[in-house]
């Protein structure tokens with residue numbers, strides 16, 4: 001009995017699929033993620049990326065990102081420490097092997113918030129995540145959200161809007177994403193996101209109730 005139960009829990013842990021959240025800057029990935037992690041304590045773990053961009057007000061090193069210099073990041077990439085990395089809007093971003101491992105070793109669903117270049121790279125690995133695209137209702141709404149967020153200069157905002165057009169086109173390619181969530185009304189988008197993740201959430205609940 002104990003052996004059967006233990007092996008069921010172990011296989012559920014091994015089958016926990018990571019989640020890739022992608023979509024244009026300003027679409028609402030972080031907002032939805034914060035809601036999700038607030039509701040589901042000890043179910044999800046955030047893969048803390050590295051970046052060479054400067055921290056925004058309120059961002060904490062090691063929690064939101066590992067903020068590093070380009071030299072530091074490039075030498076880690078060259079040393080093989082990253083699963084994927086990309087140049088985005090003039091800065092380097094990347095997912096380290098350690099960031100994903102840190103989440104998975106605690107039997108949590110690992111969430112990666114990455115751009116479309118990252119999605120393309122992850123597709124070449126054996127990570128086998130659920131791919132979810134968060135999209136704005138329109139490009140105009142996206143621009144308003146980014147302007148209202150007040151994190152960008154005019155130059156970086158224009159770079160992000162240009163990248164957004166590519167991200168939107170990418171999300172429409174067949175078989176790239178398992179789920180596409182249009183983040184118009186936040187509560188409705190959040191319900192759709194939860195629905196997309198319910199199978200994995202239930203796996204963690206089963207693990208926790210059996211252990």
Ligand SMILES: Nc1ncnc2c1ncn2[C@@H]1O[C@H](COP(=O)(O)OP(=O)(O)OP(=O)(O)O)[C@@H](O)[C@H]1O
Nearest residue numbers: 024025026027028029030031145149183184185186
């Ligand atoms: N459904 C929504 N309705 C109105 N405003 C929203 C909605 N979702 C998010 N926002 C706001 O839009 C802005 C951008 O959201 P957020 O920072 O979560 O985007 P993001 O996709 O994580 O962007 P980035 O990729 O740049 O980190 C924030 O100021 C947030 O409060």
Ligand SMILES: Nc1nc2c(ncn2[C@@H]2O[C@H](COP(=O)(O)O)[C@@H](O)[C@H]2O)c(=O)[nH]1
Nearest residue numbers: 025049086088093094095113114115117118
């Ligand atoms: N390929 C990767 N993209 C990443 C990673 N971490 C974040 N991102 C994406 O960068 C943009 C901009 O993020 P911001 O925090 O500066 O607004 C956004 O699309 C993120 O999804 C990563 O590790 N790899």
